[in-house]
Amino acid sequence: MGRIPCCEKDNVKRGQWTPEEDNKLLSYITQHGTRNWRLIPKNAGLQRCGKSCRLRWTNYLRPDLKHGEFTDAEEQTIIKLHSVVGNRWSVIAAQLPGRTDNDVKNHWNTKLKKKLSGMGIDPVTHKSFSHLMAEIATTLAPPQVAHLAEAALGCFKDEMLHLLTKKRPTDFPSPAVPDMPLGASAGMAMAMGAGPCFAAPPQAADDTIERIKMGLSRAIMSEPAAAPAADKPWPQPSDMADMYAAFNPVHATEFRYEGAASGYVLGGGDGDQGTSMWSHHSMYSGSSGTEGGRPPVLQERGNDSVGSSGGDDEADDSNKGGSDMSGLFGSDCVLWDLPDDLTNHIV
DNA sequence: AACGAGGACAACCGCCCTATG
């Protein structure tokens, strides 16, 4: 026989906690601690399951919790850690004092995912949509690529429509894009803003979707800059800079290649978002400058050794066993470089 | 002023691993 059940489900209350219940739980735990959750509701005079009490305590009542807005630094940390560990919210929350895994998860799902998508970055892989497409396209025969384009548009359609119909022009200032240029993928288009269509009526949005469709198909099928050569699986610095400059001349100066140790810096797509990190720093870094054709990763500025001197092993070791990851990132990092096995765990 | 849509967040659900009897 095992343990006795923690509670009888028929006799427990569910739903929102009342202030009285909070007080009971808080005062009991203050006096007796949290040693046995099964006994806590009974001894505290609560008609709640022990599991519910534990959640209420860990997510809301704990005195060391922060309840305010997430700071830019916290958001930055979440994104960085998410690029490494994925949806392991408890691991991420452990690096943010006063934040719970539930907090982090909710913030990610409600804010950060949309921010990244809005910048043309896949929030799952932390790669730009354009590179995801290029990466996949290199593995397919040409006849399959058209299908890929169609399928990708299905995947990204919701995000696109959100951008095209909800975002005001001031959110993503961008010069007019008269037509989808060859060599520019849909992801790149999104990363740069799809021109004057953000506040467009539904018909215009549909037109833009069609243009992106066409551009994506043409780009993947015919343009080496977007679909890297086999021996250079990722666009080279000059390719990326040229593509960006051709697409968005106003912000082209913000795209720069910082050398093998630092990777690309791509900025400007969200210029009016003002005070947050999003307006000043790169959100995406291309990659071929580091270690000859590795996939694009977010990279850390001012910590060149991470990306350029066999940092894979170091970072890998530092994560094996799930030990303290606080040393992985510098306090003022802007770009990140993480080993392939950590950053490419999805694709 | 009323209504609906969307966002934010608290809470629950269900799975998995560990601890216990």
Place this chain on the structure above:
DNA sequence: TCATAGGGCGGTTGTCCTCGT
């Protein structure tokens, strides 16, 4: 050794609030 509950965790849902129409 095995069965079962506890606890942890990620995913999902429900509810409340705000904002736009």
